[in-house]
Amino acid sequence: MNDRYEFRQIEAKWQRAWEEEGIYHVDPHETKPKYYALEMFPYPSGELHVGHTRNYAIGDAIARFRRMNGFSVLHPMGWDAFGLPAENAAIERGIQPAEWTMGNIRRMRSQFKRLGLSYDWRREVATCHPGYYKWTQWLFLQLFKHGLAYRKKAQVNWCPRCQTVLANEQVVDGLCERCDTEVTKRELEQWFFKITDYADRLLSNLDKLEGWPEKVKIMQKNWIGRSEGVEIVFKLKDTGDDIPVFTTRHDTVFGVTYLVLAPEHPLVEKIISGSSREQEIRKFIHDVSRVSEIDRTSDLTEKIGIPTGAYAINPMSGQEVPVWIANYVLLHYGTGAVMGVPAHDGRDLEFAKKYGLPIKVVIAPPGEACCQDDIDKAYEDPGIMVNSPGFDGVPSEEGKDRIAEFMERNGIGRRTVNYKLRDWLISRQRYWGAPIPIVYCPSCGIVPVPEEDLPVMLPLDVEFRPSGESPLAYIPEFVNTTCPKCGASARRETDTMDTFMCSSWYFIRYTCPRSDDEPWDPDIANHWLPVDQYTGGIEHAILHLMYSRFFTMFLSDVGLIETDEPFSRLLTQGMVLKDGAKMSKSKGNIVSLEEMLDTYGADTTRLFILFASPPERDLEWSEQGVEGASRFLNRLWRLVYEFKDDLVSGHGVGHEFSGLTSEDEEMRRKTHTTLKKVTEDLERYSFNTAVARIMELVNAMYQFRDAAKARPEAMGVMREAVQLVLLMLAPFTPHIAEELWRVIGYEESIHEEAWPAVDESATVETDIEIVIQVNGKIRDRMNVAKGEDPDELKAKALASDRVRELVEGKDIRKVIVVPDKLVNIVVS
């Protein structure tokens, strides 16, 4: 053993040894109970920085702890390898996306390995590999087969100069990220998945996910946005056309003073064509859609509208109300038409005031007689219905039921549910993604590629035009094909799939990563699934996690897997900050992982990350903090070095622990209470406090050095403490734990050891200190036997000199005794 902690040599040595021995390889046939620990796989952007590292340090600690707890742990890693940055790199540097991606994967894989993470690398997957995307395409076909994949026109961001489609994140302030041209919208035929079919289940299943943070569940719930209401059918006065509107406030139907259609509403055309104001209205619609195109993200909340000149009839009151068109009504939500009730909706009120539309109060606040129609603030709370013939005096909540019933009985409307969740647009007009396995045949139409013809290979050697267009459409060998049905010449779909699709099932593929004739073996997949612990960034709280849940539900519905929820427990770790800002390339505040590994090593880096902050909270990077972690490991090293001969020569000697002095017993108590607390801390992922406790124990061991040297019994206590410290550190700092474990005489890897058991008898305390309070303030302390009788505690406390002094001449009103904790004497 070297007297100095040479982390470089130690880390390299054990990484090699672990890999050679395959100690992290796992098979489904082991008899131990299974545990699936997963961290979100990264996009291979080029290099890992310490920000990424947090995710993996946390996940690895969990995996290693479970392994030591006797589980057979599946812990895999791979690459979310399709995506736009590869195309940008191709355009900027003239390198093929595939080549760029593969180079990044190689570099990042070696960085992963230098971190000493306990992955079963045999299971590595990359979503851009044909062996993987073959099954992504296959899954598309399954969704297609079950009617969950369909085509419809949808708007995309279009850069007229680049002649290409832009993702939302490529549009910056309404301008093309690359050329600063104003982005417009285009209607294109796109592929969608009917995730809305699962809206209700995605919502109701959230209750089952007890191991998920409440925060994430609430975010998903809001995203799904379920709302119950009524679809009420108004009729157009002149033509008799139906105008259904969706509302959750049907109790206010008698307060409707106008109707508003979305500018894109199908009836608009019919209403305005041939009318005297047609030109004016068309201009309005055009202006509105232009504005929303350019500046969709800004909170330009000014509501503007225009009357169509048409009138609609309120089916409840028979009243005629004007029909307007306004920018704030969205076509894709509800029916694309809303009823305006200015008295009871803030937004409607704003609109009505602006355009001089009438206001009619139909809900009175409880306890108030009635009210003026001339109001400043809409009354949106429940109340008593007024001015509502047949329903006056009814509480509005009850009125909702009665109105809905009345409408259903009379065919005026029906109860219905709406969601904010929209279908998942998966088409990307891009090259570097999994091709959608569809062929367009002039006679057969849309034809799915037969499963046996998969994968539809992505050409690897492509030419990027400076404009940034997807090259796929310009490769005749790719586009031109024959129809699988009739054999006629046909055209291939040139869109690729959203990369969220690739990441919606990778956790299943890890169970059978090389399966070639099926996406996975159902028995093996069902053995491992669901993922017991998923760890990743909060930024995926909605999309990735919702899509994965949708896929899993679908796959369980069609019998391909058993579980209908993919992730039992979810841990969302906080961001890593540098100087108060999220680490990112653009901010230039990245701390290089390579540099950390060179200067401090993997164990120190990992230890700092786990120690500096609780996992869910943000972590401020501090070089001085890293120094502290490094100092601690060096301190541990020196301690073991100092005792190495005694520890080795005593190796294998049983721990009888007889003839211990009280100092020895104190040391053992510290050792075992630490073990107990660290175990509890790890169970609840409180890594920072676990590390703090191990540090405390090592501090105590330093105080115990002289004793250990003086007596063999004490050396036995020291030996036990060293063993337990190493075992406790194994999930955090695997290399130094392994090295020192061997130093003290063990021949098998520490990472194949079981988590140690607490010797409860060693933790028993006999004497404890009790706090004596007078009127809630600490005035004295006393040492008593643990479990002392409350009456006895009271007597002793009252006998204390300090207490007698303070209580002198006052009335003792009450004495509160909390056994083993405190005595509080209340005096007046």
Added chain:
RNA sequence: GCCGGAGUGGCGGAACAGGCAGACGCAAGGGACUUAAAAUCCCUUGGGCCUUUGGCCCGUGCGGGUUCGAUUCCCGCCUCCGGCACCA
């Protein structure tokens, strides 16, 4: 605007079930070792006050409340961070 989360020393953070606020680490200061420095080891370190060994007062964003006792529970504010944002 709505929905979450968080405010504790100079800093990161701890206190899991209402019971010793500030564990552990960083930074700072002092001492030991050294020719010296680094490293290491030991000690001090929330603020204020008092004549001492020692003791007192204040202190967990702000203002109230419940309680023998509140960082912890309740009510009302303030600030910061995150999510959603015309969703009828």
